[in-house]
Amino acid sequence: MERATSASFQNVSFPKLREVTGYILIYRLKGVRNLGDLFPNLSVIRGMQLFKDFALVIFDNGLESLGLRSLTR
Numbered sequence: 001m002e003r004a005t006s007a008s009f010q011n012v013s014f015p016k017l018r019e020v021t022g023y024i025l026i027y028r029l030k031g032v033r034n035l036g037d038l039f040p041n042l043s044v045i046r047g048m049q050l051f052k053d054f055a056l057v058i059f060d061n062g063l064e065s066l067g068l069r070s071l072t073r
Contacts, residue, residue, distance in 0.1 A: 004031040015040050018070075022049035029061040038068025043070040 009032050018041050032038060047055030058066075 004029070006031045006033070009038070013038060013040060014042075017042055019044040019046065020048045020055075023047060023051045023055045023057065025051055026058045026061060026063075028059075029063075031062070033062070033064045034067035035063065036069055038067075040072050041070065043072055045071070053073055 017039055020042070024045060026035070045055045051057050
C-alpha cells in the first residue's frame with residue numbers, strides 16, 4: 001500500500017462495517033486522505049484486543065483528517 005494512489009481507492013469502501021472488536025492499525029497507507037471515505041459508518045472500536053495499549057493506531061501515512069463522523073466514545 002506504500003505506492004498506492006488516490007485512484008487505487010476510488011471505489012473502495014466498507015459501508016457495512018460498523019464495529020471493530022479489536023484494534024485498527026493504519027500504517028503507510030498512501031492515497032487515502034480521509035478514513036471516513038473507507039469506513040463511512042464505523043461507530044465503535046471496542047478495543048477488546050489492543051496494539052500497545054491503543055485501539056486505533058495511525059502511523060506514517062498521508063491522511064489529512066480522520067473523518068470518522070459516526071465514531072462514538
